[in-house]
Amino acid sequence: MRSWAITGAARGIGLEFVRQLALDKEDLVFAMVRNKERATHLIPIAEANQNVLVLEADATDYEALKAAASRVSEVTGGKLDVIITNHARTGSGTRYWTPITQMCVYCNMWRIAIAYRVNTVGAMHVINAFLPPLRAGTMKHIVAISSAAGDLDLVLRSRENLLAAYAASKAALNIVIAKYAANLRSEGFMCVPLNPGMVNTDETSVAARASLSPLLPVAPLGSTDAL
Numbered sequence: 055m056r057s058w059a060i061t062g063a064a065r066g067i068g069l070e071f072v073r074q075l076a077l078d079k080e081d082l083v084f085a086m087v088r089n090k091e092r093a094t095h096l097i098p099i100a101e102a103n104q105n106v107l108v109l110e111a112d113a114t115d116y117e118a119l120k121a122a123a124s125r126v127s128e129v130t131g132g133k134l135d136v137i138i139t140n141h142a143r144t145g146s147g148t149r150y151w152t153p154i155t156q157m158c159v160y161c162n163m164w165r166i167a168i169a170y171r172v173n174t175v176g177a178m179h180v181i182n183a184f185l186p187p188l189r190a191g192t193m194k195h196i197v198a199i200s201s202a203a204g205d206l207d208l209v210l211r212s213r214e215n216l217l218a219a220y221a222a223s224k225a226a227l228n229i230v231i232a233k234y235a236a237n238l239r240s241e242g243f244m245c246v247p248l249n250p251g252m253v254n255t256d257e258t259s260v261a262a263r264a265s266l267s268p269l270l271p272v273a274p275l276g277s278t279d280a281l
């Protein structure tokens with residue numbers, strides 16, 4: 055039996071992770087959401103699959119995350135194999151897409167602070183809260199869903215000038231995950247930031263409406279070899 059915990063599981067990519075992982079009835083899937091009542095697509099999946107448990111925790115609330123990790127430990131006997139930190143403040147709202155040179159300084163600062171708080175620090179909160187059961191687990195995998203937006207080389211080559219706050223928070227996330235890899239490698243951990251590519255979720259719809267640059271084929275940002 056493998057055990058998985060996934061943040062941002064109410065919709066988008068996180069929801070699809072849960073749906074697919076639930077297919078293996080030997081596995082246990084902890085689907086983490088901000089608000090169960092609003093998780094209208096997830097709840098029917100959990101009701102139909104006894105191996106899916108829904109937990110509530112905001113990624114900016116460390117105490118709530120620790121409580122969720124304790125609940126996981128109660129169910130699994132103190133172990134967790136894989137954490138997938140997938141949640142993000144992505145980019146709904148067209149002003150999020152304003153080119154950096156057209157953002158006012160204060161709005162820009164505010165957007166960057168929010169993006170860091172959720173996407174970078176929030177991921178650290180998630181990983182730190184779940185480290186005790188991960189250390190006791192067999193697989194010891196830490197997966198962070200990142201983005202090509204945070205890939206320096208790709209931004210320079212594509213000249214993509216939008217989504218500055220989101221991109222900066224994802225670039226920081228990549229470094230943060232590399233630091234976890236450096237710290238935890240000797241304990242047998244694999245820590246990897248993954249770029250999912252363009253996926254048809256709410257975020258992607260906004261991108262389409264904003265007439266973004268053509269979709270770019272991109273490789274995963276990290277691999278076990280790289281880290």
Ligand SMILES: NC(=O)c1ccc[n+]([C@@H]2O[C@H](COP(=O)([O-])OP(=O)(O)OC[C@H]3O[C@@H](n4cnc5c(N)ncnc54)[C@H](OP(=O)(O)O)[C@@H]3O)[C@@H](O)[C@H]2O)c1
Binds near residue numbers: 063202249
């Ligand atoms: N879709 C793409 O094309 C694409 C491309 C590159 C990277 N990504 C990355 O892939 C991941 C998933 O993207 P997506 O398109 O599925 O996003 P999405 O549809 O916008 O879903 C984002 C999820 O994150 C949750 N979330 C937001 N703030 C949170 C917080 N403070 N605490 C806990 N959860 C929070 C949301 O919860 P609520 O449901 O409660 O709002 C939602 O479930 C993100 O990390 C994104 O950056 C996506």
